[in-house]
Ligand SMILES: [Fe+2]
């Protein structure tokens with residue numbers, strides 16, 4: 001018997017973990033599929049990047065037996081309706097998928113779901129009763145649902161917990177802490193990645209712009225392993241912050257972060273081919289740019305080309321920034337400087353000069369930040385016995401590093 005437990009998990013907190021654990025134990029599930037929603041049908045608020053919510057669900061269920069986290073809804077284009085997800089899962093699982101697991105609020109909200117009658121013909125509802133629940137009232141609601149839809153609703157117990165994702169996010173925004181409301185692994189993720197620390201930059205975008213970003217994240221999903229998705233989202237956040245400080249296009253900056261490494265995990269030959277196609281677009285610059293087509297640096301121009309060809313977003317400014325994000329160059333545009341820096345000092349990074357570079361960048365001293373960042377890049381190359389490429393040397397002269 002398999003259960004499905006969906007949610008935004010923004011963030012994944014202790015009540016989510018307790019619900020998953022008690023569902024498995026009390027319903028005797030062979031498997032519980034935890035499913036972070038890709039695009040929620042009810043848009044009460046904007047959800048965070050999918051890779052963050054997916055990561056928190058993975059971290060938050062660490063050590064729970066029979067629990068798996070699925071990115072099925074995240075990878076599926078468009079709005080995710082539970083009915084469609086259940087039908088899709090049942091193609092493989094058949095009737096072993098038996099329970100839709102939820103908190104008791106579902107008893108009041110199920111009528112407003114997409115096709116509840118069809119959904120409840122496919123699966124039973126398994127509803128968590130918290131220690132402080134009003135059992136008589138919920139029993140009444142249970143009977144009403146069973147009668148209305150001709151379905152089965154079962155209860156299972158979980159401890160009393162009053163946690164609200166909204167309050168946790170607010171506490172993280174205000175105090176930088178979630179006050180022990182999330183599993184330990186999620187806490188340390190939140191401390192490092194600070195997904196709710198960018199409200200100012202993100203709220204300056206309208207809903208359509210935010211949607212474009214989520215669409216682009218979805219487009220890039222399969223190009224990236226999970227670690228790189230987190231890096232991309234982290235760079236997107238930091239690039240948006242710098243764009244806000246320097247008066248650049250915040251949406252385009254965030255977008256550049258999401259896609260800047262999109263070709264990095266392609267097979268070497270494909271990456272090389274894309275990089276060459278990019279250089280072909282700039283015949284006069286080809287010789288200079290082509291000097292940087294070494295194995296590692298080819299992923300910049302290759303990503304630029306892939307975005308240009310396949311993402312539906314075409315912008316010269318974006319292309320140039322992506323192409324140069326790894327090497328830098330002389331005469332970089334402000335926008336390209338922003339992506340270069342965000343890539344090096346986003347919250348997923350750890351190295352000694354990080355805070356100094358962030359401080360310079362956030363105080364408005366772009367030249368100082370670029371200069372210090374290039375010093376770090378040259379030092380890092382030196383530590384690995386690697387030589388800087390000609391473009392990086394051009395940049396180093398331009399910012400008076402050498
Ligand atoms: Fe990169």
Ligand SMILES: [Fe+2]
Nearest residue numbers: 231260261343
């Ligand atoms: Fe990167």
